[in-house]
Amino acid sequence: MHLVIDIGNTIAKLAAFQGENLIEVQKDFSGTLEMLSGFVEKYNFRKGIVSSVAGANAQVQTRLNSLSFPIIEFSHKTPVPIRNAYRTPETLGMDRLAAVVGAVSMRPSTPLLIVDAGTAITYDFVDETGVYWGGNISPGIETRFKALHTFCARLPLVKQDGDMPDFGYSTETAIRSGVLRGVQLEIEGYIAEMKQQKPELFTFLTGGGAFSFDVKAKNDIFADVFLVLKGLNSILNYNEVNP
Numbered sequence: 001m002h003l004v005i006d007i008g009n010t011i012a013k014l015a016a017f018q019g020e021n022l023i024e025v026q027k028d029f030s031g032t033l034e035m036l037s038g039f040v041e042k043y044n045f046r047k048g049i050v051s052s053v054a055g056a057n058a059q060v061q062t063r064l065n066s067l068s069f070p071i072i073e074f075s076h077k078t079p080v081p082i083r084n085a086y087r088t089p090e091t092l093g094m095d096r097l098a099a100v101v102g103a104v105s106m107r108p109s110t111p112l113l114i115v116d117a118g119t120a121i122t123y124d125f126v127d128e129t130g131v132y133w134g135g136n137i138s139p140g141i142e143t144r145f146k147a148l149h150t151f152c153a154r155l156p157l158v159k160q161d162g163d164m165p166d167f168g169y170s171t172e173t174a175i176r177s178g179v180l181r182g183v184q185l186e187i188e189g190y191i192a193e194m195k196q197q198k199p200e201l202f203t204f205l206t207g208g209g210a211f212s213f214d215v216k217a218k219n220d221i222f223a224d225v226f227l228v229l230k231g232l233n234s235i236l237n238y239n240e241v242n243p
Helices: 036-041 058-065 094-106 141-151 171-197 227-241
Strands: 002-007 012-018 021-028 047-052 071-073 112-117 120-126 131-139 202-206 221-223
Touching: 002 036, 002 227, 012 036, 012 227, 021 227, 036 058, 047 094, 047 227, 071 227, 094 112, 094 120, 094 131, 094 202, 094 227, 112 171, 112 227, 120 171, 131 141, 141 171, 202 227
Parallel strands: 002 047, 047 071, 112 202, 202 221
Antiparallel strands: 002 012, 012 021, 112 120, 120 131
């Protein structure tokens, strides 16, 4: 079995894989992987992989070092089953690359747009030959709410949940509708523009924010909140075969 760990900006996800099958996912909000030992005791892991957007802190590194099986710390130097054409691979978020690998493993030989809506919203493109060309980064939903409150003196901090009319009838609904509809139209705009260039384009949505609204053209969209974890597992499998 494989242990897969994805450490994001706010939470860490611990996953157990049997081959390509995702068995269990647990979320760790501690910032120190305090759930790791209990999770490892449940399974007979042979190998593992960990990805962190900000790098492992001292407590996390200590817990990883204590594991009784080998674990890959995913970096830009780790071999991956696609060709990475990003010009500064050392600056590329490993979660973005893992999501791309996960998408390609599920939908090979197809031009793909991968939209990951979290603290930031990332848009990444891989062509039908499996070449990853890069993508764009935009503020995420909660980041937009906080930015309006922080940089506009009279605007309140609005929660995502609540009434969302076409046009706000109050400051609260104006902010909520502006942010959420703005993100929805942004994502739909990326999809529409890319499909003009690549009519056979298929889109993957992942990240918690990607599921806050409906996006048109659903026949060509697949939503998978575990796409990064599946990509990391594919990378671990690839490195077992290509050490």
